[in-house]
Amino acid sequence: MFLIKVEPKGLSFETDGEASLLAAAARAGVVLPSSCRNGTCRTCICQVQQGSARHLIEWPGLSLEEKREGFILPCVAVAESDLVLQSPAARFTTDS
Ligand code: FES
Numbered sequence: 001m002f003l004i005k006v007e008p009k010g011l012s013f014e015t016d017g018e019a020s021l022l023a024a025a026a027r028a029g030v031v032l033p034s035s036c037r038n039g040t041c042r043t044c045i046c047q048v049q050q051g052s053a054r055h056l057i058e059w060p061g062l063s064l065e066e067k068r069e070g071f072i073l074p075c076v077a078v079a080e081s082d083l084v085l086q087s088p089a090a091r092f093t094t095d096s
Contacts, residue, residue, distance in 0.1 A: 002079040006030060006090045007049070021053065021074035021085075029093045032074055039076035046090075047071050051083035 004021065005012045013028030015021065022044055025032050035043040039060040048070040060073045074085070 002051075002082050004079060004083045004085060006032070006046075006085050006087050008086070008088060009090060011090055011092065015079050017079050019078070020056065021072075021077050021079060021083075024079075025074070025090070031091050031093055032087055033089045034075055037075040039073050042073065044073055044075045045071055046074055046085045046087035049084040049086050051079070051081040053077045053083060054080050 001014050002017055003012060003014055004024070011030050013025050013030045015024035019027070022032055022034055022037065032046065033043050035041045039055070039057050042061050053072050055072065055077045057076045060076055062071055062073065
């Protein structure tokens with residue numbers, strides 16, 4: 001199990017490293033912005049500040065520069081370690 005923290009709101013959820021970060025977050029009641037869920041629309045884009053994540057598809061809709069800066073698309077990415085993500089639009093399902 002990996003612990004994923006989502007800043008700046010200090011949300012967190014756990015993942016088995018097999019479900020996409022988007023799905024694992026949803027299971028824990030953490031809503032990350034999303035739309036296509038297949039790595040093309042970039043609605044879910046967020047930045048990894050600590051730890052490492054891996055994409056499940058070969059060509060996620062990210063530029064080389066974004067990849068270098070640690071941006072990932074959590075709908076098609078899984079955790080490889082504990083992570084700290086930066087996703088300002090993330091929220092708990094119970095928040096309005
Ligand atoms: S939801 Fe579209 S790229 Fe992740």
